[in-house]
Amino acid sequence: MNRRTAIRRLATFFLTTASLAGAQQPKKVSRIGYLSPTNPARESARAEAIRLALRERGYIEGQNIATEYRYAEGKVDRAPELAAELVRLKVDIIVTAGEPLTRAAKNATKTIPIVMMGPGADPVEAGLVESLARPGGNVTGLTTLTRELGGKRLELLKEAVPKLARVAVLHDPASPGSVLEIKEALPAAARALTLTLQPWEARGTDDFEKVFAAMGKQRPDGLFVLGAPAMTANQKRIVDFALKSRLPSMYQSRGAIDAGGLMYYGADTAESYQRVAYFVDRILKGAKPADLPVEQPMKFELVINLKTAKQIGLTIPQWTLMKADKVIR
Numbered sequence: 001m002n003r004r005t006a007i008r009r010l011a012t013f014f015l016t017t018a019s020l021a022g023a024q025q026p027k028k029v030s031r032i033g034y035l036s037p038t039n040p041a042r043e044s045a046r047a048e049a050i051r052l053a054l055r056e057r058g059y060i061e062g063q064n065i066a067t068e069y070r071y072a073e074g075k076v077d078r079a080p081e082l083a084a085e086l087v088r089l090k091v092d093i094i095v096t097a098g099e100p101l102t103r104a105a106k107n108a109t110k111t112i113p114i115v116m117m118g119p120g121a122d123p124v125e126a127g128l129v130e131s132l133a134r135p136g137g138n139v140t141g142l143t144t145l146t147r148e149l150g151g152k153r154l155e156l157l158k159e160a161v162p163k164l165a166r167v168a169v170l171h172d173p174a175s176p177g178s179v180l181e182i183k184e185a186l187p188a189a190a191r192a193l194t195l196t197l198q199p200w201e202a203r204g205t206d207d208f209e210k211v212f213a214a215m216g217k218q219r220p221d222g223l224f225v226l227g228a229p230a231m232t233a234n235q236k237r238i239v240d241f242a243l244k245s246r247l248p249s250m251y252q253s254r255g256a257i258d259a260g261g262l263m264y265y266g267a268d269t270a271e272s273y274q275r276v277a278y279f280v281d282r283i284l285k286g287a288k289p290a291d292l293p294v295e296q297p298m299k300f301e302l303v304i305n306l307k308t309a310k311q312i313g314l315t316i317p318q319w320t321l322m323k324a325d326k327v328i329r
Contacts, residue, residue, distance in 0.1 A: 030284050032067045033086035033094040035101045037229030039071050053277035074233020076174055079104035093283055099177055102128055106139055113289045115279045116141035121177040132294040140289040141279055144267050150181050151189030153265050157222055157250040158193050160316045166196045168220035172228035173201050208234055212241045227252035235259055246312040262308045267297035301325040
């Protein structure tokens with residue numbers, strides 16, 4: 001064997017060895033903490049949509065990402081405990097749904113990146129970020145600023161039900177976003193539409209039956225449901241009450257329409273899930289939340305459930321149906 005052949009073989013040996021060593025090194029699996037205000041059944045559609053959006057960006061569950069789910073079951077007071085669990089697990093990123101859970105996660109960690117999504121209070125006013133353009137801490141993501149949509153939702157409900165005069169507003173007083181909407185956005189819109197608002201509080205699961213019984217005696221013309229963990233966790237009960245009482249209803253949750261609610265107006269949910277995946281991707285690739293501007297929805301959708309309209313004996317005007325982005329028949 002000449003010297004040149006020996007060197008070539010030796011080089012081939014080292015290259016092969018290095019290649020095998022690299023192949024044997026396990027791929028990094030990023031751990032995502034997912035903090036939900038509701039339960040697995042209620043959260044499944046949203047969680048699956050986000051999983052698929054992440055898959056489109058190359059993140060496959062069980063291969064290069066693993067998700068730790070924690071559910072508050074509609075009880076906001078559980079959020080700090082669940083957020084602390086995710087911090088102890090040393091997840092790489094925490095995805096939160098709604099302002100109370102985002103606050104709990106932010107209080108639990110100043111270092112783990114947090115991607116917020118869903119409705120809630122203005123994150124700047126709530127102290128979650130310094131500004132939308134420059135969050136400045138470990139929180140970024142999406143905000144829908146729901147109270148800014150309250151007037152439009154009331155307007156659409158009135159348009160769908162021209163004889164609407166008294167509207168029951170179901171809300172959780174423990175939700176800062178709901179409180180602000182009740183105090184600021186909705187009264188002004190109601191005056192402009194000559195509507196009378198009847199606020200009803202429900203803090204937890206045990207409150208709903210009492211509220212429904214009392215609300216039934218007041219006999220409102222419609223139901224307006226504000227977003228909050230308690231509302232999401234009891235979504236089916238609320239929808240069933242509206243159907244039984246033949247109440248036209250407007251919701252801040254898209255899932256309520258699939259459960260039998262009448263109308264939804266808000267952010268395009270499919271687009272929102274794609275943006276959640278965008279933030280997770282950027283952060284896992286090294287971007288800092290402080291440098292990623294908080295986004296507001298660019299696209300909104302009106303969804304009307306005609307099956308429900310028929311069930312409660314309501315004929316929705318054609319011009320309202322023409323505005324709908326989706327009609328469930």
